[in-house]
Amino acid sequence: MRHGGIGLAQLRPAGILVALWLIAMVSAPPLHAQPTMAYRVFHDSWTDADERGYGEFIQAIGNTGCHSVNQCLRSSANPFAKSDPPTGEFFSDCADLPYYLRAYYAWKLGLPFSYISAVSPLGNTTDIRYTARGNEIATRRDVLSGSVNGLDLLVTLRDSVSSATYRLHPDMEGTDLYPVRIDRKAIKPGTVLYDPNGHLAIVYRVEDDGRIEYIDAHPDNSLTRGTYGRKFVRSSPGMGAGFKNWRPIRLVGATRGPDGSLVGGKVTFAKNAELPDYSTEQFFGNGERPADREWASGGFMLEDQLVDYYDYMRAKLGGGTLAYDPIVEVRNMVHSNCEDIAYRAEAVDLAIKNGIQLKPQPSRLPPNIYGTEGEWEEFSSPSRDARLKTSFKEIRDQVQRFVEWYTAGDKRIVYQGSDILRDLLQTYDTEAAACTIVYARSDGSPVQLGYEEVRRRMFKLSFDPYHCIERRWGAIGPELATCRDELLKAAWYDAEQDLRNQIDRTYEARMDFGLDDLKQAPGPGKGVAVPPDIDVRAYLLAMMTQRATTVQQSGARSPFPAMPQR
Numbered sequence: 001m002r003h004g005g006i007g008l009a010q011l012r013p014a015g016i017l018v019a020l021w022l023i024a025m026v027s028a029p030p031l032h033a034q035p036t037m038a039y040r041v042f043h044d045s046w047t048d049a050d051e052r053g054y055g056e057f058i059q060a061i062g063n064t065g066c067h068s069v070n071q072c073l074r075s076s077a078n079p080f081a082k083s084d085p086p087t088g089e090f091f092s093d094c095a096d097l098p099y100y101l102r103a104y105y106a107w108k109l110g111l112p113f114s115y116i117s118a119v120s121p122l123g124n125t126t127d128i129r130y131t132a133r134g135n136e137i138a139t140r141r142d143v144l145s146g147s148v149n150g151l152d153l154l155v156t157l158r159d160s161v162s163s164a165t166y167r168l169h170p171d172m173e174g175t176d177l178y179p180v181r182i183d184r185k186a187i188k189p190g191t192v193l194y195d196p197n198g199h200l201a202i203v204y205r206v207e208d209d210g211r212i213e214y215i216d217a218h219p220d221n222s223l224t225r226g227t228y229g230r231k232f233v234r235s236s237p238g239m240g241a242g243f244k245n246w247r248p249i250r251l252v253g254a255t256r257g258p259d260g261s262l263v264g265g266k267v268t269f270a271k272n273a274e275l276p277d278y279s280t281e282q283f284f285g286n287g288e289r290p291a292d293r294e295w296a297s298g299g300f301m302l303e304d305q306l307v308d309y310y311d312y313m314r315a316k317l318g319g320g321t322l323a324y325d326p327i328v329e330v331r332n333m334v335h336s337n338c339e340d341i342a343y344r345a346e347a348v349d350l351a352i353k354n355g356i357q358l359k360p361q362p363s364r365l366p367p368n369i370y371g372t373e374g375e376w377e378e379f380s381s382p383s384r385d386a387r388l389k390t391s392f393k394e395i396r397d398q399v400q401r402f403v404e405w406y407t408a409g410d411k412r413i414v415y416q417g418s419d420i421l422r423d424l425l426q427t428y429d430t431e432a433a434a435c436t437i438v439y440a441r442s443d444g445s446p447v448q449l450g451y452e453e454v455r456r457r458m459f460k461l462s463f464d465p466y467h468c469i470e471r472r473w474g475a476i477g478p479e480l481a482t483c484r485d486e487l488l489k490a491a492w493y494d495a496e497q498d499l500r501n502q503i504d505r506t507y508e509a510r511m512d513f514g515l516d517d518l519k520q521a522p523g524p525g526k527g528v529a530v531p532p533d534i535d536v537r538a539y540l541l542a543m544m545t546q547r548a549t550t551v552q553q554s555g556a557r558s559p560f561p562a563m564p565q566r
Helices: 008-014 017-027 048-063 069-073 097-109 150-160 292-297 309-317 326-353 374-379 382-407 420-433 451-460 477-482 487-495 497-501 515-519 536-554
Strands: 113-121 135-143 177-179 192-195 199-206 212-217 223-227 242-246 249-252 266-269 300-302 305-307 436-440 446-450
Touching (some): 048 097, 048 199, 069 223, 097 113, 097 150, 382 536, 420 451, 446 451, 487 515
Antiparallel strands (some): 113 135, 300 305
């Protein structure tokens, strides 16, 4: 039994979030009273029921339609919302979000919490968030009873945590998070996902087919949802990328105070060897572990076949066998991209609402456009746009893989139709036609853009917040006529084209170029001259034309014969 007289045998094993909330409410006075805002620890560790409850808390947030961290925590998805002060705003960007939500949940339930408050780089770096060899723990803070106001703790986390906090080698002990094996028991709601390009997300659902859905936050406090894919890159072990779970902790040496809270003490951490789901296979593959410097040589074997890491991830979370229904996959990927387009529209609108486009164009770009701070970080979109471009390229490449695998009779493809090219094109067109956004030009007149139009403009979409909204959406011709940018901004837009062509985020590159620098020939940090192919329709139409030509030359009757039978 824990403090407050509620039997754990009756409530905690059930893992019901509301029951956990009741425990917290019995353990402490109502939180609308200012004195109870203090962080108080009533339990020396997190139980399995606590972890399930936390997963349910994250899943509930992910399943709602909330679009900002503040809106999510004040919504019905949060059973603790009524205990919070009615004023003030909950605010978090992507790196803060995992710590922010974990600390919030721990505070409400009187659970122990500790966090890395500073890291130091291993080797030289210009930005600790993007160190080539990773970081090491410099200092940490245990959150003890009465040491801080719960709301103040959330603010402190925003100032202490960055994506550098996650850039730790998977072998390291005493970290807040640890890498997990690739399966459905380990990767679950609440699991943290780190992209070494400087982005964080939290898993809120794993679909039966192995697709991983996540929530992520942004510098403008927006909260979005997405599906895991190749926009989350792998990297050398020291960079610490991938899926991580919270390390079990225990408060030791504390004494029970008059109110039942645990006072003082120190937080200890479970060792890697004590964690049943600890694994480094995300970095080294599922065979014999190679040396760190040869990490990329580690392969992933599935059913006696060497497979791609992302395919392996999908298979392991989808039941152990890799099986793709190309029609379902295309439908889901287009739908996911459509959501990302809508999220981008919200971000652009926020920049316009704040009048950033009316400000003078700075004389130079930030030191690195993907990792910066201040106004550029909050209102520009190079990283968001790069992830969107990567997702469009992924669907183009996946469709080609599906067609090639099906043609070769690969068992990984599950398709019952007779014409995969036609069905893929029809599915793509149907889903694309259902996706539109509307933006208001500088004169207020509306412009509707469909999925395919955004795809055609993808490398014309300006990430620069100082540009008019027409350029943010890649307008040309009459649509651009309402743009109020002066000639200098137009020149900057033209000069940034090679940067827009690039989908790889280069965080170590110097990018504080002036206009004249960008006008010169492409070079390090200046982008690429030619964007990648992201045109799914062009590929499918070309394949259909090729097939028709082949059929005509061979004298077959039907211009659209069935693909090879299984």
